[in-house]
Every structure is written in C-alpha cells, then in structure tokens.
C-alpha cells in the first residue's frame with residue numbers, strides 16, 4: 163500500500179496532518195466517481211465543552227455550522243490573550259513559522275485543510291486528514307476586535323471562529339466527495355473550568371455534588387463535565403441524519419473504526435482499548451461500551467490510576483478532584499437527552515435542583 167504524508171501543521175499539542183492511502187478514483191474536476199475506500203477527516207477540538215454546541219445545549223447560539231452538521235449526521239452523548247506563542251508551526255517536518263502568528267491561525271488551518279482535500283480529491287486516492295485544533299482550550303488570541311459592537315466575549319468569539327472553520331471544511335467535503343468522506347468532529351476532554359469565563363460550557367454536567375465539596379467537575383477530573391465531549395459524525399448516505407445516539411463511545415474508538423472502514427487490520431501484537439463502532443454510527447446498533455474505566459489525569463492523584471468506573475448507566479467514583487467519593491451515581495442517558503432540551507426553558511431554581519452530575 164502506498165502511503166504519502168502530504169501536510170502536517172503542528173501547534174502546541176495539535177497537528178493538521180494528511181496522508182493518502184492508495185486506491186482509485188474520487189473527484190477530478192466535475193467528474194466524480196465513488197472509490198472503494200472512503201476518505202477520513204477527524205477534527206479534534208481542545209477542551210471543548212459538551213454544552214459548547216447548540217446541538218447539545220440549547221442555550222448555546224454560536225455554532226450554526228456544527229449544529230447543521232449534527233442535523234445532517236449523528237451526534238453522540240465532552241483573559242489571557244496573545245498574538246504569538248513561541249512554539250513552532252510545522253508543515254510536514256519543516257518549521258514554517260516561529261513564533262506562531264495566532265491571529266491568522268484559524269485561517270491557516272482552513273486554507274491548508276481545504277487545499278489538501280482539493281488536491282487529495284484530484285489525485286484520485288483516498289486520504290486521511292487529521293486536524294487537531296488549538297481551539298477551544300482558552301482563547302489564545304481575540305478572534306474579533308473587542309471594540310466591535312457584536313463582540314460576544316473572548317470565548318464565544320473563538321467558538322464562532324472554530325465553528326466557521328469546521329463549516330468551511332464541511333463545505334469543501336460537500337463539494338468534493340461527501341458520498342465517500344467520513345467527517346468526525348469531537349473533543350479531547352471537557353473545559354478548563356478554572357479559567358472561568360474563558361472556559362467552555364459543560365451543559366448540564368456542572369457537578370453540583372462535587373462543587374459543594376470544593377472541587378471541580380471539569381477537565382482533569384473523572385466527572386462527566388471532564389470526560390463527556392461533543393461528538394458529531396457526518397457521512398451523507400451512510401450515517402443517518404439528525405440522529406442522537408446514547409451509545410457509550412470513546413475517542414479510543416476512532417482508530418479501530420477508521421482502520422476497519424479502510425478495510426485494513428489492527429496490528430496483532432498489542433491490545434486496543436477502543437472498538438470498531440461503525441455499526442453504531444451507521445444506525446445498525448445501539449450497543450456501545452458497557453464498561454469504561456476513567457483513569458486519573460494526574461491532577462488529583464497518581465497519573466493513570468483508575469478513579470471512576472462507568473458500567474451501563476452507572477458511574478462509580480473513588481477519588482476525583484480534591485474529594486473522595488464512594489457513591490455510585492446513575493447517569494440516565496434518556497434523562498440527559500430530555501434535560502438537554504428542556505433545561506434551557508426551565509427557571510434557574512428548578513435547574514439547580516435537577517443538577518446531580
């Protein structure tokens with residue numbers, strides 16, 4: 163199998179990488195045919211909150227493109243600003259910028275990604291594009307002049323910028339092979355709550371129980387706000403539109419799933435935590451993981467130690483944040499789905515009473 167790395171853009175922990183894996187036709191100019199193997203685009207956002215997407219949380223109004231992607235695919239139930247950072251920006255193995263100009267980074271992501279999709283499509287070979295964004299984290303640069311009358315604040319401006327960026331990539335896919343391209347958007351973990359208004363929205367997973375004991379329920383903890391991330395899967399004709407799945411999935415499933423869809427095999431000499439979840443994405447199954455183990459990030463104990471266990475609708479915590487917990491909590495997906503739609507219209511008094519996560 164011929165494999166060519168074409169582009170790589172690296173910033174902080176994120177990279178935009180692309181490779182072709184060999185096969186036949188795709189779209190060349192106006193002529194478009196369906197190849198035997200699909201294309202894959204994975205967009206990974208940093209510290210994006212489950213409630214940052216309007217598709218999940220009705221109070222959020224800043225993500226029309228991601229919401230549209232959710233409507234056309236499947237969703238699954240995750241002050242200090244600078245203009246430059248000292249880290250380098252890579253294209254393949256070449257540093258193309260250092261320090262990175264953060265002001266133009268979103269535009270550069272979009273330009274490189276869309277150019278890559280275009281060139282890959284014209285090549286007639288299937289491709290894989292991985293786009294690991296510097297967004298959301300905390301805003302590293304103001305995405306909009308604060309003097310603007312429509313400036314919504316640093317975080318929301320950055321959220322809108324990311325939404326527009328994903329929208330540009332989706333538009334490119336739509337114009338150049340959407341019938342054979344699988345687009346997967348998700349996040350790595352929940353918001354960095356200690357950054358207050360510069361952090362994302364956890365939606366209903368605000369961790370009332372944990373916060374009462376002085377801890378956080380977001381990033382670096384094993385609570386839902388720290389582990390549950392938005393996930394959108396888009397592939398018209400293969401993935402059913404406007405479906406919200408309650409199956410328990412993990413970002414560790416991405417690799418086995420893409421390997422399977424590429425008709426390749428996982429290396430046999432190691433174990434993988436994730437599974438091929440393509441049947442769930444294609445609407446043929448609702449059985450995700452029955453059990454997930456949540457290791458500690460190191461912020462609240464020894465890095466890698468199992469601190470919480472998810473079993474079906476139950477989640478047991480042993481140590482999380484600064485607080486020890488021995489209480490199993492029930493995580494009702496149907497309740498979450500119902501509340502995510504209803505909470506936006508509930509009075510604050512009722513909302514607080516209902517928050518258990």
Ligand SMILES: [Ca+2]
Pocket residue numbers: 208209350351
């Ligand atoms: Ca992160």
